[in-house]
Amino acid sequence: MPTCTTVPLRPPDVVMRLARLGSFHQSRLSFMRSLLRRMKRENWAFSRPVWRMDDQGVGVGVYTARGPSRSYSLVCFSHDLDPSKRSDRSIATEWDATFTLFDGVPDEHDLERLSHQVPRQEAGRVSDSEFSISRANRSVRLFEHVVASLAAGQQPDREKIDAVGYLMRTTAVYGSGKFGAASRDKLADRPEASQPFQLEMLSVYLIRAFTIDIVEHLAQRRAKKTAVRLDPSLRRRFGVGNATGLGMAPFLVAHPALINNWVSARETALARVRSLEKAGNREIARFGQLLNRFTRSCKYWNTTDQRQARRIEQLQADLAKLNIHIDTGALCEDHPWDRLYEWVEAELGLEAQELVVSLVIEPYGNLVDDLLDTMSVDERAHFVIDGAMTVDALQDIVQHSYGWALDIDFDDPASQEKYWYVSQNKLEPRVGKRATLAPLGDLEMPIAIGRDIAGMARALKAWPGTTPIAEFLLHHSEYRHLVRRAQLMDAFPYCEIRDNLLHTDALPLDMLRCKLSFFGATRFDPKSDRWTRITMFQHAPYPEDLANCEADDWTYAQGDVA
Amino acid sequence: MSDFSIKELEMLCLKAARGAGYPWGLAEEAGFSAGWAAKRGVTDLADFAAHLQAVGMHGHEKMTPKQGEFDSQHHFGPMCPIIMGTYLSDRGRQIDLQRTVVVEELACPLYLLAFLASVSSATDDWIAVSAPTFNAVVSADGLEISFVHGTRLLQAPETVTLSKAEFRPQAVQPVHARVSLRPEVLEQLTTLAARTYVPESDELMAADAGGANVDTD
Numbered sequence: 001m002p003t004c005t006t007v008p009l010r011p012p013d014v015v016m017r018l019a020r021l022g023s024f025h026q027s028r029l030s031f032m033r034s035l036l037r038r039m040k041r042e043n044w045a046f047s048r049p050v051w052r053m054d055d056q057g058v059g060v061g062v063y064t065a066r067g068p069s070r071s072y073s074l075v076c077f078s079h080d081l082d083p084s085k086r087s088d089r090s091i092a093t094e095w096d097a098t099f100t101l102f103d104g105v106p107d108e109h110d111l112e113r114l115s116h117q118v119p120r121q122e123a124g125r126v127s128d129s130e131f132s133i134s135r136a137n138r139s140v141r142l143f144e145h146v147v148a149s150l151a152a153g154q155q156p157d158r159e160k161i162d163a164v165g166y167l168m169r170t171t172a173v174y175g176s177g178k179f180g181a182a183s184r185d186k187l188a189d190r191p192e193a194s195q196p197f198q199l200e201m202l203s204v205y206l207i208r209a210f211t212i213d214i215v216e217h218l219a220q221r222r223a224k225k226t227a228v229r230l231d232p233s234l235r236r237r238f239g240v241g242n243a244t245g246l247g248m249a250p251f252l253v254a255h256p257a258l259i260n261n262w263v264s265a266r267e268t269a270l271a272r273v274r275s276l277e278k279a280g281n282r283e284i285a286r287f288g289q290l291l292n293r294f295t296r297s298c299k300y301w302n303t304t305d306q307r308q309a310r311r312i313e314q315l316q317a318d319l320a321k322l323n324i325h326i327d328t329g330a331l332c333e334d335h336p337w338d339r340l341y342e343w344v345e346a347e348l349g350l351e352a353q354e355l356v357v358s359l360v361i362e363p364y365g366n367l368v369d370d371l372l373d374t375m376s377v378d379e380r381a382h383f384v385i386d387g388a389m390t391v392d393a394l395q396d397i398v399q400h401s402y403g404w405a406l407d408i409d410f411d412d413p414a415s416q417e418k419y420w421y422v423s424q425n426k427l428e429p430r431v432g433k434r435a436t437l438a439p440l441g442d443l444e445m446p447i448a449i450g451r452d453i454a455g456m457a458r459a460l461k462a463w464p465g466t467t468p469i470a471e472f473l474l475h476h477s478e479y480r481h482l483v484r485r486a487q488l489m490d491a492f493p494y495c496e497i498r499d500n501l502l503h504t505d506a507l508p509l510d511m512l513r514c515k516l517s518f519f520g521a522t523r524f525d526p527k528s529d530r531w532t533r534i535t536m537f538q539h540a541p542y543p544e545d546l547a548n549c550e551a552d553d554w555t556y557a558q559g560d561v562a
Numbered sequence: 563m564s565d566f567s568i569k570e571l572e573m574l575c576l577k578a579a580r581g582a583g584y585p586w587g588l589a590e591e592a593g594f595s596a597g598w599a600a601k602r603g604v605t606d607l608a609d610f611a612a613h614l615q616a617v618g619m620h621g622h623e624k625m626t627p628k629q630g631e632f633d634s635q636h637h638f639g640p641m642c643p644i645i646m647g648t649y650l651s652d653r654g655r656q657i658d659l660q661r662t663v664v665v666e667e668l669a670c671p672l673y674l675l676a677f678l679a680s681v682s683s684a685t686d687d688w689i690a691v692s693a694p695t696f697n698a699v700v701s702a703d704g705l706e707i708s709f710v711h712g713t714r715l716l717q718a719p720e721t722v723t724l725s726k727a728e729f730r731p732q733a734v735q736p737v738h739a740r741v742s743l744r745p746e747v748l749e750q751l752t753t754l755a756a757r758t759y760v761p762e763s764d765e766l767m768a769a770d771a772g773g774a775n776v777d778t779d
Contacts, residue, residue, distance in 0.1 A: 128567065128740055139779050169779055177569030185568065185739060241779070383594065384680050387652025424759035425767070432766055443760050446586040470652035473587075474626065477645070480587020533779070 007274040007338050009267040013404070016263070018499040021252075022510025023311075023350040024517035026555055027358035028365060029265055032520030032537060033552055034372050035201045038192060040551030042068050046543035048213070049073075049105065055221040056080045057214055060115065063206040064105055065543070067192050072131070072199065073102040074206035075111065077119050078214060086137050093123070095135035097168065097210070101203045103129045103182065121172070122427075125180040131199045132181060134173040136207060139241065143167050143215065146230075150219030153226040161237045162300050165523055165535045167211040169241030175200045195372050196258070197519060208240045208537050236554070239538025242521065245531035247428040249511040250420065253447050256488055256495035257377045262518050263494040265375050269361045269368035274338040283363035284331045290362050291326065293556040294355065295319045305526040311351050318352035365552075382491070385484055387470025391463045394472075394486060398457050401489045404498045405450035406457060417504040420445040431508060431530065446481055450500045456482050522555065564748050566741050572597035574751055575610065581757035582614040584622055584644070591651075591677075592644045598676035602705050602735040605672055607743060611750035613670045617642065618754065625669065640669035640719035647677030654684035659726040667719045674722065675700055675707075688727035693720045699731045706731035 014020070026033070050062035061076040077098045085094045098119045102110065110129065117124035121135055138144075142156075142164040149156040175197065177183035187193040212235060219227040252259050279287075298316055303309050322344065330340055337360050344356045361368050398406070408415055419434040421443050429445060437443070446452075456479040463472055473480055488495045500506060508530045516524070521534040539554040566574070576593030584592055592614075599605045617625065625642035627649065646665060650657060657663070668674065671693050678689045683702035691698040698707040743751070760766070 125564065127565065137779070141779060164779075177567045177573075180565060180570070181567065183567035183569035183739075243779075380594075383590075384654075384684075385648075385652050387649075387654060388656060421760040422758060423766075424756065424761045427759065430760070430762070430766070436766070437760065440760060443758060468653075468656070470649060470656075473652060474645075474649055477588050477622070477626075478585040480585060480648070481590060482587070484587060484590075 005268070005271040005275045007271050009264075009271045012401075012493045012496070013498060015267060016494055016496060016498040018497060018501075018506060018510040020350055020354065021497065021514035022507060023354040024266075024514050025355050025358045026517050026520045026522060027266065027269075028362055028369065028552065029269060029372055029375070030518055030520030030555075031195060031197045032201050032205070032540070033555065034195055034369075035198050035205065036540060036546070036551045037369075038198075039065070039067070040546055042192075043547065046209075046546075048209075050111070051213070051217075053078060053214070053217050057218045057221075060111060061210060061213065062102075062106060062111070063209055063543070065202060065206065069192075070103075070190070071105055072202060073105050074203055074210070075100050075102050075106055075114055075118065076207070076210045077115060078210075079119065081137075083140075086140070092171070093121075094119075095121070095171070096138045097207075097214070098135045099133065099203060099207055099210075100126055100130045100181075101132045101199055101206075103131060103186075122174075122179060127180055128182045128186070130181045131187075132173060132175050132203045133179060134170055134203055134207070136168040136170045136211075136240070138168055139164055139166060146215045147218045147222065150216060150230065151223040151227050153223075153228050155228070155231045155234060158234065158237070161234060163302060164241075165237070165538050166239045166241035167215055168207070169243055169533065170204065170207065171243050172247075173200050173203060173242075194376060196262070196376055201519065204240050204242075204536050205540070206543070208238070208540075209543055211240065212238065212542070235542065236539045239522075239535040239540070242516075242534050242536055243527075243531060244512050244516060244534065245428075246430055246508055248515055249431075249508045249530075250429045250445060250447055252497060252511050252515060253449065253501070255379065256485055257379055257382050257492050260488070260492035260495040261375050261377050264492075265371040266357070267494070268374075269364075269371055270341070270357050272367050273360050273364050274335070274341055276337055277334055279331050279336045284336075286363040287331070287359060288326065290359055290556045291319075291323065294359070295323060297556065301523055303525045305528075308524065308526050311349075314349050315351040315355070318348040321347065322352065322356070382488060383484070385469070385473070385480070386487055387468055387473065389469045389487065390465060391460050391467045391469065391472060392465035394469055394483065395457070395460050395465070397486045397489050398453060398460070401486070401493070401496070402450070402453045402457075405453045405500070408450060408454065408500050410451050410454060414504045415500060416448075416451060416502045418502045418506060420447040420501075434502075447501050449482070449485065449496065451502060452479070452482055453486070455479075520555065564743050564745075566743065568597050568601045568739065568741065571600060571741050571743075574755060575607070577755035577758055578611070578614055578751040579617075579644070579754075581754035582618040582622075584617065588622065588644055588648065591648050592673075595644060595647060595673045595676040598679070599672050600741045601738050602707075603738060604675075604705070604707055604735060606747060607751070608747050609670050610673065611747050611754070613643075613673070614754055615750070616640075616669070618757075640667050641665065643668055643670050643673035647674045650674075651677040651680040654681055657681055657685065659685070659687055659689060659724065663724040665722045665724070668722050669719045671720055671722045672696070675705060678724070679703070679705070688730050690725050690727035692723040692725075695720060699727045699729065701731050704731040704734040706733050707735060 045066045047064050049064055053059035057078050058080045059078055062073050064071055064073040079096055081094055081096045100118045117126055145160055146156040193199055216229050301312050344353050410416055416434055418431050419437040420431050423430045459476055509526050512532055513524055516534055521536055523535040525533040539557045541549045572593040575596035576589050579589035579592035596610050600607055622642055626645050627641055678700040679702055682689050682700055689700045696709045
């Protein structure tokens with residue numbers, strides 16, 4: 001299929017707004033889905049070479065995924081956690097299970113070494129042979145119900161399963177280069193890791209298999225005579241939960257070129273599909289099928305968060321309008337996807353708009369999937385500042401790409417109420433109120449892009465326009481990181497969130513959702529404006545099923561649709 | 563000894579540099595420079611940590627060269643290799659290495675090398691570096707270095723001469739994926755990095771990310 005576009009990409013001023021980023025949904029460009037497609041395409045094989053668990057489910061298990069060139073193994077340490085220590089917060093020091101992704105197949109010496117480090121998580125040190133560390137807690141709402149049901153020879157309640165969606169919930173998945181783990185440099189020549197976050201997604205995918213095995217193990221040890229295994233029709237309804245907080249939010253600011261490539265791929269995919277003159281019957285049917293599935297599954301999108309509940313309610317109303325619009329033959333005219341998008345943008349809310357972006361690219365894998373290969377970036381290649389750029393040229397970039405920041409009145413206390421900092425307790429980003437935190441010293445994270453760009457713009461005015469930026473920076477090194485960002489703009493137009501992240505109304509949650517949507521997360525269930533629960537890999541095939549089923553037809557299947 | 567990936571080491575050095583008082587952009591460059599030198603095995607970062615301590619005490623502003631002037635008359639004390647290096651890197655192609663560049667009283671000159679690699683990348687020149695304690699040739703991706711005393715010592719500020727090299731680096735330093743830090747160096751860097759953290763009060767912790775203390779999920 002042709003990949004030229006006659007429809008322009010949506011401009012960064014439209015896309016890179018917090019509210020829109022916070023409405024993104026998973027798509028076929030999400031990393032969980034690309035992982036499963038690759039493993040299916042390359043015929044990966046899976047095994048569980050180690051399973052040493054006692055009656056309480058304490059022990060070690062190893063899951064190995066063998067690709068065409070090399071293997072990776074999830075090493076799982078299962079613990080007997082005192083329920084009073086099962087904290088929902090990141091300050092926890094013990095968990096129901098802890099994991100690491102090992103490069104290859106670990107021997108007994110490796111398992112012994114890891115058994116002393118992985119259960120300690122941040123307090124331990126892993127090695128160049130490991131790519132991630134992570135941990136998970138059992139769902140208080142569901143885990144015991146499933147074990148007890150299976151032990152009694154019964155299947156767990158389907159409605160309860162759908163209400164929660166997972167047996168265990170990860171509270172952190174630390175990737176490359178942290179706590180001693182190997183950095184991405186080691187992955188440079190590995191195709192299976194060339195797209196972003198592939199090994200972290202593999203970790204979670206294998207954790208999901210572990211969660212099923214551990215409940216079946218516990219049920220069997222509890223009642224050998226009566227215990228049954230999970231019914232195949234129920235197994236896929238379990239994903240892996242995740243609780244994600246502020247630690248993830250500054251990632252989007254700290255990796256501007258990478259974020260550009262994610263968003264740019266998504267926008268390019270949309271533009272390619274919008275540029276099509278006609279839609280084939282098969283593509284129209286596929287779009288309709290997925291829209292129908294999502295419409296029906298939306299009722300299983302539960303949340304206790306009032307804001308998100310209102311958004312879901314609005315989305316459901318918009319879906320009803322969209323279905324009527326489609327039924328009137330909206331896709332039978334020329335340039336159907338472009339017309340549809342124009343209509344959606346004019347008539348529906350942000351949640352629905354961004355859902356439609358995900359849906360319209362679904363039938364066109366052969367037109368858009370190559371974009372996954374553009375979603376990584378060598379950040380070092382864009383690290384060096386062009387000091388020969390003149391003050392005039394930098395001012396032009398600021399005027400053109402940061403106009404949104406220059407218009408903000410930063411003297412208004414509400415414009416700077418939020419103060420991002422790193423917590424001494426957990427070494428993780430946090431956000432508080434400036435009035436409380438600013439007196440403690442210059443401890444603010446470099447998140448205040450809009451405010452500081454505005455400051456730089458004022459400083460630039462004092463310099464002759466022909467001055468090289470190298471000279472400006474010699475006297476204003478406080479703006480060095482901003483010059484680096486601004487110089488990315490030409491090549492990476494989607495590199496900057498175009499909103500004031502310090503404003504009292506700015507929602508960190510929107511940044512979390514943006515990043516998680518690229519992972520492929522579903523069922524966003526915010527618990528405040530700064531953390532959310534989500535579900536990963538729900539309805540996906542399990543490793544043992546992958547060879548014999550469709551690898552990529554699971555993300556819009558929820559509830560009674562599965 | 564603690565074993566680090568280069569990325570983790572760079573992040574630690576970045577935070578330590580920020581803790582020492584560098585602005586964010588310079589702290590990023592400091593992390594890059596420290597990682598570049600460490601993975602080539604030419605430093606154990608003890609002098610980097612000591613340099614950061616000095617920056618923390620005196621302020622980086624006093625170690626900044628005046629525009630285009632690198633002799634000791636134009637700065638107040640030892641010149642910072644990070645600031646000097648970023649200035650050279652920023653100027654890139656504008657640097658004329660046909661004319662020898664003399665930088666007087668440069669603190670920890672080994673941390674200039676990463677930036678000279680950037681200059682080399684921009685100019686396609688190989689750069690010869692001469693100092694009382696070492697001689698080196700730097701290219702965009704390689705480093706040849708010899709220490710006058712056979713091994714490197716904790717460096718006092720030195721006068722460094724930069725010029726265009728006739729030959730590319732020959733006996734190139736191997737690039738390591740991991741670096742070990744001695745406990746005292748790690749302690750110094752982590753102590754500096756800790757200056758960027760906020761000790762959380764109960765009030766702050768109550769408002770931070772995360773749910774209830776008891777997991778009800």
